[in-house]
Amino acid sequence: MGAPAEYDTIRVERTDGVDWLTLNRPEALNAINTQMVTDLRHYFGQMMEDTDSRVIVMAGEGRAFCAGLDIKQVGVENRVDAEGHRPVGQGWGFQGYLAEVYIRMRRCPQPIVSLVQGPACGGGFAFVLASDIRIAAQSARMNAAFIRIGLSACDMGTSYFLPRLVGTSIASELMLTGRFINAERALATGLVSEVVADGELKSAAEPYLEEMLTTSPMGLRLTKEGLNMAIDAGSLEAAMAIENRNQILCAGTDDAKEGMRAFVEKRNPVYTGT
Numbered sequence: 001m002g003a004p005a006e007y008d009t010i011r012v013e014r015t016d017g018v019d020w021l022t023l024n025r026p027e028a029l030n031a032i033n034t035q036m037v038t039d040l041r042h043y044f045g046q047m048m049e050d051t052d053s054r055v056i057v058m059a060g061e062g063r064a065f066c067a068g069l070d071i072k073q074v075g076v077e078n079r080v081d082a083e084g085h086r087p088v089g090q091g092w093g094f095q096g097y098l099a100e101v102y103i104r105m106r107r108c109p110q111p112i113v114s115l116v117q118g119p120a121c122g123g124g125f126a127f128v129l130a131s132d133i134r135i136a137a138q139s140a141r142m143n144a145a146f147i148r149i150g151l152s153a154c155d156m157g158t159s160y161f162l163p164r165l166v167g168t169s170i171a172s173e174l175m176l177t178g179r180f181i182n183a184e185r186a187l188a189t190g191l192v193s194e195v196v197a198d199g200e201l202k203s204a205a206e207p208y209l210e211e212m213l214t215t216s217p218m219g220l221r222l223t224k225e226g227l228n229m230a231i232d233a234g235s236l237e238a239a240m241a242i243e244n245r246n247q248i249l250c251a252g253t254d255d256a257k258e259g260m261r262a263f264v265e266k267r268n269p270v271y272t273g274t
Helices: 034-045 093-107 123-130 145-149 158-166 168-177 183-188 201-213 217-231 236-251 254-265
Strands: 010-015 018-023 055-060 112-116 119-121 133-137 141-143 194-196
Touching: 010 034, 034 093, 055 201, 093 123, 112 123, 112 201, 119 123, 123 141, 123 158, 133 183, 133 201, 145 168, 158 168, 183 194, 194 201, 217 236, 217 254, 236 254
Parallel strands: 018 055, 055 112, 112 133, 119 141, 133 194
Antiparallel strands: 010 018
């Protein structure tokens, strides 16, 4: 697809098959406004057809990952787009317009690695939850902030993602109270894979990226898809039907033949995406 598009509130840099997506409103702790929603909807919406990007790393510029919805603009900018039109997502206005971002994050075939430093609140917390792999800096503090401002904590996929990641008991605690979970507890509960010092997030991500990039392009995409579908599968048979379909699709590729040859020959495979 070539170089990534230019955006107003996010920065996307592509290097060797990895998209480094940075939320870029540091003056507002990367809080979500309408333009950021528009930018993210476009970016994640076109990733299904993007075969140049294999993995996405999502981070925040400055000292925060994402402070959630920009409350200061909620009555003005967050309700209209740059042309003054009110966004209508899935018939639910701005609510549905933003919610679609998280759906597109899960639909996009590239694994998403989130690098979390500082606050990740409300919709920012949901960005973390919608990712596939999460690495936290020691400064990370996450919460379902919605309930602290008179709303339900069941928002932006939080009620779907969080119990699947940490279990119903801890999810209930965090959602019913809106209390923060710090990096150490996030690691202990399985919410994140690793906790590192602030300033070391990017280097901590590198081993994950290197290992994912050694896999075949189709194998990596279908693993994310199959895992997401298996989580919601109604039975073992339903999950295995997806697994069987994915393996048959992969087995018919040149990359599968190359992977098996390389294994027998004890060398690194050279995948071509065919």
